[in-house]
Amino acid sequence: MSSTTTLAPYKADFLKASIEGKILKFGSFELKSKRISPYFFNAGDFFRADLLQAISNAYAKAIIEAREQIGLEFDVVFGPAYKGIPLATATVDKLCQLDPKNYGQICYSFDRKEAKTHGEGGNIVGAPLKGKKVLIVDDVITAGTAKRDAIAKIKAEGGEPVGIVVALDRMEKLPSPDGDDSKPMPSAIGEIRKEYGLTIIAILTLDDIVAGMKDFASAEDIKRTEEYRSKYKASD
Numbered sequence: 001m002s003s004t005t006t007l008a009p010y011k012a013d014f015l016k017a018s019i020e021g022k023i024l025k026f027g028s029f030e031l032k033s034k035r036i037s038p039y040f041f042n043a044g045d046f047f048r049a050d051l052l053q054a055i056s057n058a059y060a061k062a063i064i065e066a067r068e069q070i071g072l073e074f075d076v077v078f079g080p081a082y083k084g085i086p087l088a089t090a091t092v093d094k095l096c097q098l099d100p101k102n103y104g105q106i107c108y109s110f111d112r113k114e115a116k117t118h119g120e121g122g123n124i125v126g127a128p129l130k131g132k133k134v135l136i137v138d139d140v141i142t143a144g145t146a147k148r149d150a151i152a153k154i155k156a157e158g159g160e161p162v163g164i165v166v167a168l169d170r171m172e173k174l175p176s177p178d179g180d181d182s183k184p185m186p187s188a189i190g191e192i193r194k195e196y197g198l199t200i201i202a203i204l205t206l207d208d209i210v211a212g213m214k215d216f217a218s219a220e221d222i223k224r225t226e227e228y229r230s231k232y233k234a235s236d
């Protein structure tokens with residue numbers, strides 16, 4: 001894949017797995033933000049063992065790199081329901097496998113979309129968050145809504161969010177408060193970074209995907225993806 005040679009090897013391997021596993025799809029998809037996108041990254045499709053290995057390897061390598069480069073430290077990996085759940089558990093497992101000295105005591109945790117009222121009850125499954133430094137892992141960031149919800153839940157449990165790792169930054173602007181998507185707006189990722197002072201890491205960006213697309217996508221899909229990128233491009 002010639003056009004991905006500038007990506008770190010673990011990122012290029014991850015992009016290759018996303019394409020071969022058909023995690024990255026082209027068509028017409030309604031997003032959580034209600035935008036209609038010509039492409040979709042479905043982390044729910046990393047369901048086969050070799051693909052799960054590919055995604056957990058990419059998250060773990062990105063986290064280890066962040067520790068080496070910026071000293072990212074945390075106690076718990078939190079995966080927002082639903083697609084964040086297997087990501088958090090598989091990432092913790094992979095971190096321990098790759099670096100047991102630094103990550104052997106790291107825990108995972110995730111939320112329920114609806115609170116459980118019997119048994120252990122509550123909203124959180126896995127490690128308690130109170131007093132812990134918490135790293136959020138999720139699949140993609142578009143408008144940032146799910147990340148803001150996760151931050152609020154972690155804080156409500158007494159945890160301290162320290163960062164977010166996503167597989168894909170779709171590089172989109174925030175929705176305009178009046179719903180007019182033609183207005184310039186800052187990026188979802190940049191605003192969350194500024195507002196909460198968090199480290200935010202994306203393994204791949206839309207630019208990486210567009211750069212790699214000429215090797216595997218149709219001319220029509222490339223054109224529609226480039227048009228979508230221009231339409232929702234952030235002002236920062």
Ligand SMILES: O=P(O)(O)OC[C@H]1O[C@H](OP(=O)(O)OP(=O)(O)O)[C@H](O)[C@@H]1O
Nearest residue numbers: 032081082083141142143144145146147
């Ligand atoms: O940038 P954002 O506005 O956060 O949008 C993207 C999020 O939306 C989807 O999750 P959803 O809440 O639909 O839940 P799911 O994991 O159950 O698919 C997707 O999995 C992302 O996490």
Ligand SMILES: O=C(O)c1cc(=O)[nH]c(=O)[nH]1
Nearest residue numbers: 031032040041042140142
């Ligand atoms: O914004 C979303 O809802 C979204 C985008 C995407 O590429 N993949 C996904 O699962 N959700």
